[in-house]
Amino acid sequence: MTTSYFVHPSKIEEKLISIWDEFGNINKVRASLFTLVVYTKTNSRSEYIRKIVQSIIEKFPCRVIFISSNNENDADYIKTSVSLITPEKKSSNIACDNIDILVGGKSNKIVPFLILPHILTDLPVYLLWAEDICNDSKLFDELKKISNRVIVDSETSTNINNFAKTIKNFIKTEKIEIADLNWARTQNFRDLLNQLFQTDNRIKKLRDIQSIEIEYNDQKSSFFCHTKIKSLYLQAWIATRLDWKYKDLKEEKNVITYNYSNNASISLIGKPYDPLYTGAIVSIKIKTKEDIIILQRDTNNWQSIKIEFLYKDKCEIPIFHFFEKSITGMSLINEIYYPGISEHFIQTLDLLMKGSVSC
Amino acid sequence: MKMNNPFEEEGKSFKIPEPCVLVIFGATGDLATKRILPSLYSLLQEGCLPSNFIIVAYARKEKTSESYRSEMKENIKTRLKNSFSEDDWFNFSNKLFYHKANLDEDEGYKTLNEFLKGIDSKYKTNKNRVYYLSTPPKYFPIVIEKLYNNGCIYPYDDKTKWSRVIIEKPFGKDEKTAKELQHHILKYLNEEQIYRIDHYLGKETVQNLLVFRFANTIFESVWNKEHIDHVQITVAEEKGIDSRGRFFEEQGILRDIIQNHMMQLLALTAMEMPESISAHNIRKEKVNVLKSIAPFEISDLCDNIVRGQYKEGYIYGEKVLAYKEEQDVDKNSNTDTYAALKIFINNKRWKGVPFYLRAGKRLPKRTTEIAIIFKSPEKGFFKTKLENNVLAIRIQPNEGIAMKINCKEPYQSIAMQPVQMDFRYGSYFGKKPPDAYERLLCDCMLGDNTLFTSEDEVISSWQLLTPILDYWGKNHSKIIESYESGTWGPKCSDEMMKKDKKSWRLL
Numbered sequence: 092m093t094t095s096y097f098v099h100p101s102k103i104e105e106k107l108i109s110i111w112d113e114f115g116n117i118n119k120v121r122a123s124l125f126t127l128v129v130y131t132k133t134n135s136r137s138e139y140i141r142k143i144v145q146s147i148i149e150k151f152p153c154r155v156i157f158i159s160s161n162n163e164n165d166a167d168y169i170k171t172s173v174s175l176i177t178p179e180k181k182s183s184n185i186a187c188d189n190i191d192i193l194v195g196g197k198s199n200k201i202v203p204f205l206i207l208p209h210i211l212t213d214l215p216v217y218l219l220w221a222e223d224i225c226n227d228s229k230l231f232d233e234l235k236k237i238s239n240r241v242i243v244d245s246e247t248s249t250n251i252n253n254f255a256k257t258i259k260n261f262i263k264t265e266k267i268e269i270a271d272l273n274w275a276r277t278q279n280f281r282d283l284l285n286q287l288f289q290t291d292n293r294i295k296k297l298r299d300i301q302s303i304e305i306e307y308n309d310q311k312s313s314f315f316c317h318t319k320i321k322s323l324y325l326q327a328w329i330a331t332r333l334d335w336k337y338k339d340l341k342e343e344k345n346v347i348t349y350n351y352s353n354n355a356s357i358s359l360i361g362k363p364y365d366p367l368y369t370g371a372i373v374s375i376k377i378k379t380k381e382d383i384i385i386l387q388r389d390t391n392n393w394q395s396i397k398i399e400f401l402y403k404d405k406c407e408i409p410i411f412h413f414f415e416k417s418i419t420g421m422s423l424i425n426e427i428y429y430p431g432i433s434e435h436f437i438q439t440l441d442l443l444m445k446g447s448v449s450c
Numbered sequence: 451m452k453m454n455n456p457f458e459e460e461g462k463s464f465k466i467p468e469p470c471v472l473v474i475f476g477a478t479g480d481l482a483t484k485r486i487l488p489s490l491y492s493l494l495q496e497g498c499l500p501s502n503f504i505i506v507a508y509a510r511k512e513k514t515s516e517s518y519r520s521e522m523k524e525n526i527k528t529r530l531k532n533s534f535s536e537d538d539w540f541n542f543s544n545k546l547f548y549h550k551a552n553l554d555e556d557e558g559y560k561t562l563n564e565f566l567k568g569i570d571s572k573y574k575t576n577k578n579r580v581y582y583l584s585t586p587p588k589y590f591p592i593v594i595e596k597l598y599n600n601g602c603i604y605p606y607d608d609k610t611k612w613s614r615v616i617i618e619k620p621f622g623k624d625e626k627t628a629k630e631l632q633h634h635i636l637k638y639l640n641e642e643q644i645y646r647i648d649h650y651l652g653k654e655t656v657q658n659l660l661v662f663r664f665a666n667t668i669f670e671s672v673w674n675k676e677h678i679d680h681v682q683i684t685v686a687e688e689k690g691i692d693s694r695g696r697f698f699e700e701q702g703i704l705r706d707i708i709q710n711h712m713m714q715l716l717a718l719t720a721m722e723m724p725e726s727i728s729a730h731n732i733r734k735e736k737v738n739v740l741k742s743i744a745p746f747e748i749s750d751l752c753d754n755i756v757r758g759q760y761k762e763g764y765i766y767g768e769k770v771l772a773y774k775e776e777q778d779v780d781k782n783s784n785t786d787t788y789a790a791l792k793i794f795i796n797n798k799r800w801k802g803v804p805f806y807l808r809a810g811k812r813l814p815k816r817t818t819e820i821a822i823i824f825k826s827p828e829k830g831f832f833k834t835k836l837e838n839n840v841l842a843i844r845i846q847p848n849e850g851i852a853m854k855i856n857c858k859e860p861y862q863s864i865a866m867q868p869v870q871m872d873f874r875y876g877s878y879f880g881k882k883p884p885d886a887y888e889r890l891l892c893d894c895m896l897g898d899n900t901l902f903t904s905e906d907e908v909i910s911s912w913q914l915l916t917p918i919l920d921y922w923g924k925n926h927s928k929i930i931e932s933y934e935s936g937t938w939g940p941k942c943s944d945e946m947m948k949k950d951k952k953s954w955r956l957l
Contacts (some may be wrong), residue, residue, distance in 0.1 A: 285457035286466045296451045332456040360683035435459050
């Protein structure tokens, strides 16, 4: 990011133009495919959200309007500043407009008015709502009206059942597409499972699954504390894809077990795995009547997944699969940018609405 | 019937190819080391390769798997610089093996087959095979025959496993040899198993042509003879023939560039909207264009086709040799390093619209572009002369699309100025588009031949161009004009345009 200049809201565009004029000599190109409106409270997650924004502009340049809000009890204030964000790769010649809005107290309600003049004409508007969507927010109600797509993060949710219900309701009542960052974060394992069960022989084994164990890193960080949410998503996705009917769930210490009517179960086991990122899925162990299939992340090289097929009468030599480097890479971009809401996602939400799990 | 994978979501799931082995013949050559292997490495980094995937490098040089890996590591490290990673290289090198054998001896294929069976057993590659023939074209028939005779190629209707063969251009030297090659290959392969690579089709910008034309109604409605004055397609290279003298002497620019890359660009520019986005329908429409091109008459061969050869000159300030002085080139060579053609497409959409095509080496810069020059605006409304609108599709470099329009100059006068609206891939999407070979390799493994050239396309283009080659063969010394390296080609090329009251775009 270039130097940030505090300006009066009426001078935002003028200042952006003057920054661009200064940049004219160093051959930067102003690029925007859409307007990205970001809302977050000023807390320990703000920096993490900025990283997500950075990863978005690495792939798809956009105009960023970043709203950081303090609690409504604080004094009223609005501070606006402008800067340019550039991709981290030095050889890139693009730069994106960045408008920062710091707002406190009752001034929150002015935010939609601040934003409207700066939405890029004819281009989509994506709203990244980095707070819990289950909490009522007038600002959210206003901002979603101008958005083509809303991006949420179930990581912010304290109650996944409620979250799933809210999202489902949103999909039903609003004509806006919705994407979930946490759903995007599970894409690598979903794609891997898709790839592993391509042949008829392997697909047949899915019918015989008796239990699945998903281990995840339950070590919290400053911006991630709901460590089991990715695992909850993954288990719900697996169960819905296999057409399992939910029966009940048991929660004991660090283990949650979902039981299904076909007597199959999926257990989520939380353990600390330093230095893996918080909530990372570490392993999946699938047991059928006769076989065991293990997907195990290498904790020294967390992109590398060792896959073993252990049959009743023989074992296959393990193979290795490699995830794309960045956890906020193409899977995130696919989820954010490409149109349509995944049917798999909607069905996963249906299952997540069942049972009550503490997050 | 294949069972449905419940984990797959149509249109959303990232398509990763099935487990397979990729055998690269000619694995120590430039194509394999400079393009294919770095592309495979990049695919691994992007997570686009199946977990069960092995590469077997087949060549006659004395090497081991270890020594080959070591060489390729340095090679890929040099090429990919910032994106090279030791971890990724470790993963990649575990998938890379070397098989020393000759291309023309059965023994090599027998041992290859045994080796591949062992690979299947150990790495669960499901017996699926891709054979990439990055060899000189003369080896295509023999390699395919020997693969077949040694059980390395399966029947197309085998539902339990598949085998595919990728071959590089040139596909024959003229219509006769192209048909002979095709006839020979079809003894051993079904057409659906043959993947003829034209790497231009793997370029994002070339693929974008279809999207651009058919996903934007404003362009489709003016994409015809009512609105378009003429079309110029340019494939220019600043470099000479490098160390390819021996090869280029037999080819010339018409065979090397025009018969394949240029014809593909022409077909995509001029084709009708296909019935669907399937490979079959897209190819069908491309062939229809090629078959609609008016055959060359004798008068065309004299007036509407230009042939040139570069002489010494300057490229980016550096003095360069004449073609005849290049290594492995005959001092009396009449091989063309530049060619320009004027063609017409006889169909409802294009009747009467000339297409000017030019390709050359040692031109001032490297650029490939399709320019649609629209008809002049109506006379009389504005007194000043107006520039024709131009839509320029830049295939490489600076991939993107530019539109030249007329705008009023500021202040009181009604004076007009042409301005350019510009879209650049790199700027808007944050990075350069992926390498063409990455996309094509992946598509072949996925069994998608949309971006590969069909037999019909190859034969149709040869049918059009072979008379030119025959004519040149008989009259070569009379009709080749030299041009200085670093200029835009021989004078007769400009004269060809001038006769039509047109001029080549200055790129």
